[in-house]
Amino acid sequence: MTYCVGILVREGLVMLADTRTNAGLDNIATFRKLHLYQTEGERVIALATAGNLAVSQSVLNVLTEGLENPETGKIDTIYTIPSMFKVAQFVGRAIREVYRIHGKSMEQQAASFDVTMLLAGQVKGGRLRLFMVYSAGNFIEATTDTPYLQIGEHKYGKPILDRAVTADTPxxxxxxLGLVSMDSTLRSNLGVGMPIDVLVVRRDELKISISHRIDDNDAYFAGLRERWSAALRAAHQAIPEPPYGPI
Amino acid sequence: MTYCVGILVREGLVMLADTRTNAGLDNIATFRKLHLYQTEGERVIALATAGNLAVSQSVLNVLTEGLENPETGKIDTIYTIPSMFKVAQFVGRAIREVYRIHGKSMEQQAASFDVTMLLAGQVKGGRLRLFMVYSAGNFIEATTDTPYLQIGEHKYGKPILDRAVTADTPxxxxxxLGLVSMDSTLRSNLGVGMPIDVLVVRRDELKISISHRIDDNDAYFAGLRERWSAALRAAHQAIPEPPYGPI
Structure with a gap:
């Protein structure tokens, strides 16, 4: 399983991804799921993947090896596409290309062609944008109404985002909040595991601000977990007693 | 969909259940899912149901109309079974009886025989216990290691329970905490809806302490939601800035 979240606020973009993959409970491994493509000053793109690892790795290879552009006949790659909207279309095309090659055979083996991606970034001249791309290659975009998107095991970490994140959140x-959402998921689901990859991109800087891997020894994350648990304890204790009867 | 949670602590039992049922998004209704069986001073039993409504209603009818006891030839009901363990077995038998009658026909119509129940209570002479009964009629019991059980849409409300609930929680x-867990689920999933039924049973009292329905006008629940959101906001704002780079 997987948990990845992207949050797009006025100041910029936050993305977080875990690194656990599993084929059953007894076959667990660590694979990076947050992939970065940067040409500083020109483009910064991030792609987080969930679903079948063979599918997502193939898609990543197609994105950098490139696909022929049917209109120009040239080879497009994730480093050459001129806008984020076209990058989202390109990622969709890459997913369909992988489906064309492997989809039928996977279905014959009862392996589902299962992949979802968070795509975010900015290309010079365009806006910083955040998309979720589905296995059919179609996609949706985060807006100021719903400034975050999640893939994988999204339910555990959704309540804190629903309560606290708006487009104006610093x-x-x-x-x-992304780290708290990730921590809630880590605690409740073994399919999501450390280390955690963190990305921050400030709007219009066209470069990575933070790219960091949080492992088990990360003192800040350990402190955040402790503080959060302590704050929740204090919070529920501070709520008055329920008035529904003698308790 | 549904969300029900049972929490068994040293002082007693808390159960919460929502009331929303749906057949698709466009067919929503309100049905009570938390059912109480009390003979004050002798037994207090609660049953919360998730899954197919036709199945769970049939099971409830079997529990009160009764099933023949194969050993004694008499009719057992949920009011006559002499221990909570035997009540759990009896609920399992009732589920299997409903499967025997309707299961095959449901499968022919591609309707899954889908039911899960939280069963809790105390019969005089025995302990206060909390079980989860599966659609096969088998069951597990909450212990001091894991003092809560959930059915239905359990993921949204699990992190707060994982962080805060132990057998020693007052x-x-x-x-x-159950109300916070329910609120987190209500906010994030339309399949779970008000009103909310609340039950509290203190250990060894053999009667209901609180049986209350929370509706949209419940001032305490509205206050709890507000206080909780405000406390979470204060909590994440009080966490120091991440040290991972210039942000």
Whole structure:
């Protein structure tokens, strides 16, 4: 399983991804799921993947090896596409290309062609944008109404985002809230595991601000977990007693 | 969909259940899912149901109309079974009886025989216990290691329970935490809806302490939601800035 979240606020973008993959409970491994493509000053793109690892790795290879553009006849790659909307279309095309090659055979083996991706970034001249691309190659985009998107095991970490994240949330708060959302998921689901990859991109800087891997020895994340648990304890204790009867 | 949770602490039992049922998004209704069986001073039993409504209603009818006891030839009902363990077996038998009658026909219509129940209570002479009964009629029991059980849409409300609930949690805190867990689920999943039925049973009292329905006008629950959101906001703002780079 997987948990990845992207949060797009006015100041910029936060993305977080775990690294656990599993084929059953007894076959667990660590694979990076958050992939970065940067030409500083020109483009910064991030792609987080969930679903079948063979599918997502194939898609990643297609994105960098490139696909022929049917209109120009040239080879497009994720480094050459001129806008984020076209990059989202390109990722969709890459997924369909992998489906064309492997989809039928996978279905014959009862392996589902299962992949979802968070795509975010900015290409010079365009806006910083956040998309979720489905296995059919179609996609949706985060807006100011719903400024975050999740893939994988999204339910555990959704309540804190629903309660606290808006498009106006400062980017440092968005990062903390993303970490709390990830921590909630880590605690409740063994399919999501450390280390955690963290990305921050400030709007219009066209470069990575933070690219960091949180492992088991990360003192800040350990402190955040402890503080959060202590704060929740204090919070529920501070709520008055229920008035529904003698308890 | 559904969300029900049972929490068994040293002082007693808390159960919460929503009331939303749906057949698709466009066919929503309100049905009570938390059912109480009390003979004050002798037994207090609660049953919360998730899954196919036709199945769970049939099971409930079997529990009160009764099943023949194969050993004694008499009719057992949920009011006559002499221990909570035997009540759990009896609920399992009732589920199997409903499967025997309707299971095959449901499968022919591609309707899954899908039911899960939380069963809790105390019969005089025995302990206060909490079980989860599966659609096969088998069951597990909550223990001091894991003092809560959930059915239905359990993921949204699990992190707060994982962080905060132990067997030593005071019962009033357990009720507050159950309400927070329910609120997290209500906010994030339209399949779970108000009103909310609340039950509190103190250990060894053999009667209901609180049986209350929370509706949209419940001032305490509205206050709890607000206080909780405000406390979470204060909590993440109080966490120091992430040290991972210039943000």
């Amino acid at each position: 980017i440092s708060e968005a990062l903390k | 019962i009033s805190e357990a009720l507050k």
